[in-house]
Amino acid sequence: MDRSPHLALSPEQSAIIDWFATNARDLPWRAAECTPWGVLVSEIMxxxxxxxxxxxxxxxxxxxxxTPAALAAEPSGEAVRAWGRLGYPRRALRLHAAALRITEEYDGEVPGTVAELKSLPGIGDYTAAAVAAFAFGVRATVVDTNIRRVEARLFSGLALPAPTLNAAEMALAESLLPLEATNSVRWNAASMELGALLCTARSPQCALCPVRASCAWIAAGEPEPIYRPKGQPWAGTDRQLRGAVMAVLRATDSPTPWDMFFTEPVLIGDAELSRSLRHLHALESENSRLERILQDLLQEGLAQRSAAGLSLPG
DNA sequence: AAACCGTGGCC
DNA sequence: TGGCCAAGGTT
Incomplete structure (x- = not known):
């Protein structure tokens, strides 16, 4: 009662936070007993x-x-293997590197400030703010794709946020962040969840939205997006080939003979992967591209080479 | 700044 | 069916 006016939430913020209180998904990294390390792992994944x-x-x-120390005690290749098919396996590598840094420089405790978190590999603006807010209760401006979309629609009347995060969006997000820490965390989590569950990129469920009455996008007549998102090609790309190679390396503990990547048939892993890699290989009149891909993976530390062939670091 | 980096499900 | 999308980071 009787709080200072400048600490008050806007009606829209109160409505979204109230909606979150009863509609939030029961995710394990939101549990009270989840450690900062658990939050960090979830955010990277x-x-x-x-x-x-x-x-x-x-x-x-x-x-x-x-704990970070438990991960740091194992080779990075184990992290990559346990990453499975989540995609972007560099994330596993960087998370392992972050665990090493946390173990050595922070006595095994995940740091709790945005600046410290951002200094860790694989942690950028979003993840640093998210871990600080959700694991430590810090007042930090969390801006992810969901929050950007919610704020673009609700306050800017746009169907979608800009192609890349810009200064105006960041300023808007900062201006909206509640001053009091607990409320700021609630706002971050609630607006993100609204974007994930109702205010989705396609077919938003406005009928269920707690702030539909004050939504600038609805008021504007739900205009179409201003731009056309750039699609990412897949078939025949380096990414597809890298993915196929990583799948082969993940599937076995023993090094894959180097030549096996260049000769048919590739009989490692399950049949689907074998077909995939053979197909890609068949498309190459030269092996230079595959050679380059393997060198890239070695240089990045996603793979290591030995006399026996290529394998995950161990 | 724009491109690159995996994967799979959905309409 | 295939383009779009998903709690981004790095260069």
Whole structure:
């Protein structure tokens, strides 16, 4: 009662936070007993990856490596292998590197400030703010794709946020962040969840939205997006080839003979992967591209070479 | 700044 | 069916 006026939430913010209180998903990294390490692992896994795909991997990781020190004690290749098919395996490598830094420089405790978190590999603006807010209760401006979309529609009347995060969006997000820490965390989590569950990129469920009456996008007549998102090609790309090679390396503990990547048939892993790699190889009149890909993977530390062939670092 | 980096599900 | 999308980071 009787709070200072400048600490008050706007009606829209109160409505979204109230909606979150009864509609939030029961995700394990939101549990009270979840450690900062658990939050950090979840945030890395969730980068560009749907929740449903993350859930089983996150459970496995936290059981196997309940602390940063536990992960740091194993070779990075184990992290990459346990990453499974989450995609962007560099995330696993960087998370392992972050665990090493946390173990050595922070006595095994995940740091709790945005600046410290951002200095760790694989942690950028979003993840640093998210871990600080959700694991430590820090007032930090969390801006992810969901929050950007919610704020673009609700306050800017746009169908979608800009192609890349810009200064105006950041300023808007900062101006909206509640001053009091607990409320700021609630706002971050609630606006993100609204974007994930109702205010979705396609077919938003406005009928269920707690702030539909004050939504600038609805008021404007739900205009179409101003731009056309750039699609990312896949078939025949380096990414597809890298993915196929990584799948082969993940599937076995023993090094894959180097020549096996250039000769047919590739009989490692399951049949689907074998077909995939053979197909890609057949498309190449030269092997220079595959050679380059393998060198890239070696240089990045996603793979290591030995006399016996190529394998995950171990 | 724009391109690159995996994967799979959905309409 | 295939383009779009998913709690981004790095160069």
């Amino acid at each position: 969730l980068q560009q990856t749907p929740v449903v795909r993350v859930l089983p991997r996150w459970q496995e990781w936290l059981e196997r490596w309940p």
